[in-house]
Amino acid sequence: xxxxxxxxxxxxxxxxxxxxxxxxxxxxxxxxxxxxxxxxxxxxxxxxxxxxxxxxxxxxxxxxxxxxxxxxxxxxxxxxxxxxxxxxxxxxxxxxxxxxxxxxxxxxxxxxxxxxxxxxxxxxxxxxxxxxxxxxxxxxxxxxxxxxxxxxxxxxxxxxxxxxxxxxxxxxxxxxxxxxxxxxxxxxxxxxxxxxxxxxxxxxxxxxxxxxxxxxxxxxxxxxxxxxxxxxxxxxxxxxxxxxxxxxxxxxxxxxxxxxxxxxxxxxxxxxxxxxxxxxxxxxxxxxxxxxxxxxxxxxxxxxxxxxxxxxxx
Numbered sequence: 001x002x003x004x005x006x007x008x009x010x011x012x013x014x015x016x017x018x019x020x021x022x023x024x025x026x027x028x029x030x031x032x033x034x035x036x037x038x039x040x041x042x043x044x045x046x047x048x049x050x051x052x053x054x055x056x057x058x059x060x061x062x063x064x065x066x067x068x069x070x071x072x073x074x075x076x077x078x079x080x081x082x083x084x085x086x087x088x089x090x091x092x093x094x095x096x097x098x099x100x101x102x103x104x105x106x107x108x109x110x111x112x113x114x115x116x117x118x119x120x121x122x123x124x125x126x127x128x129x130x131x132x133x134x135x136x137x138x139x140x141x142x143x144x145x146x147x148x149x150x151x152x153x154x155x156x157x158x159x160x161x162x163x164x165x166x167x168x169x170x171x172x173x174x175x176x177x178x179x180x181x182x183x184x185x186x187x188x189x190x191x192x193x194x195x196x197x198x199x200x201x202x203x204x205x206x207x208x209x210x211x212x213x214x215x216x217x218x219x220x221x222x223x224x225x226x227x228x229x230x231x232x233x234x235x236x237x238x239x240x241x242x243x244x245x246x247x248x249x250x251x252x253x254x255x256x257x258x259x260x261x262x263x264x265x266x267x268x269x270x271x272x273x274x275x276x277x278x279x280x281x282x283x284x285x286x287x288x289x290x291x292x293x294x295x296x297x298x299x300x301x302x303x304x305x306x307x308x309x310x311x312x313x314x
Contacts, residue, residue: 059280066273084278087271096258097275103169103244103254104237107176112230114177115184120218122185123192124200134189137182148179149246156247167249175247176240180233187229191222 053060066084070077088094122133140148152175159166196202199221203213219226241256248257255272262268 062273063277063280065270066277068270068273071268071270083270083274087274087278090269090271092253092258093255093269093271093275096253096255099169099252100238100254100256103173103176104234107173107180107237108230108234111177111181111184111233112226115181115229115233116188116219116222116226117214118181119185119188120192120214120222122189134185137185140179140182141186145179145240145242146246149175149243152178152243153246165250167247168252172244172248172252172254175243176237179240179243180237183233183236184226184229187225187232188222191225192218195221 064076067079067081068076069080069082122130122137125133152171156166156171195218199217200213203217204210208216239256240254241260244254245257245260248254253261259268259272262272
């Protein structure tokens with residue numbers, strides 16, 4: 001009788017998880033490996049620091065050298081701002097800088113106009129033809145700079161019987177347009193995919209001529225891609241050395257070519273370090289200002305949209 005009452009009590013007792021033993025992860029054979037985790041975390045941080053340092057090592061060295069009182073690159077004689085004050089004191093350096101800007105700006109302008117029109121035209125081609133054209137467009141990108149430079153040099157050399165002084169501004173300009181042109185096309189074509197495919201047809205149906213439709217409708221819609229491609233093309237043209245080295249001549253030197261020739265003669269002007277550092281700092285501030293202004297414009301547009309949606313109550 002007592003056993004029966006005891007069983008009834010046990011059966012009616014409510015379930016309580018605390019009455020049972022909970023197995024730990026260690027009992028299942030799990031090991032936390034705290035030392036291994038800490039070691040991997042330290043190694044990952046060190047690898048990140050090493051990657052950043054190696055990425056900006058050359059920029060840091062040039063920045064340090066720009067304040068060096070000595071012309072020698074192997075010793076730091078003292079801290080000075082004289083290199084910044086005298087960075088435009090040498091005529092040949094000024095000419096090289098002006099040649100670099102002139103070549104890059106003109107080449108970028110030509111490549112941007114031509115690349116934009118070609119990119120728009122490629123977008124409206126049949127898929128098979130479009131893929132083949134883009135494949136041809138990518139060849140200059142995948143080709144080595146030295147191969148491109150030598151190939152263009154050989155092509156220009158065929159014109160030497162016609163003009164013995166052909167090498168110079170025009171040859172290096174054509175070469176720069178040639179290898180930065182594909183970057184514009186690759187920036188425009190993806191942007192064309194984002195716009196309404198019926199946008200051009202709609203403008204033509206409204207009586208707008210094709211050329212005016214491209215100028216007034218298509219280009220404003222893809223101006224972001226055009227601008228990004230233009231900036232990328234200018235940067236690549238500005239820092240080019242290999243292609244320009246093989247296609248220039250008759251004393252026409254860009255800054256990179258002049259630096260290379262000066263290193264060979266061991267007569268590198270220290271003001272070049274100052275100019276390079278100043279240009280780097282300027283570009284950093286330009287990027288920061290651009291991003292700040294862009295964020296402000298986005299925030300202002302978002303607030304304006306909220307006010308419209310709420311009827312001006314916010």
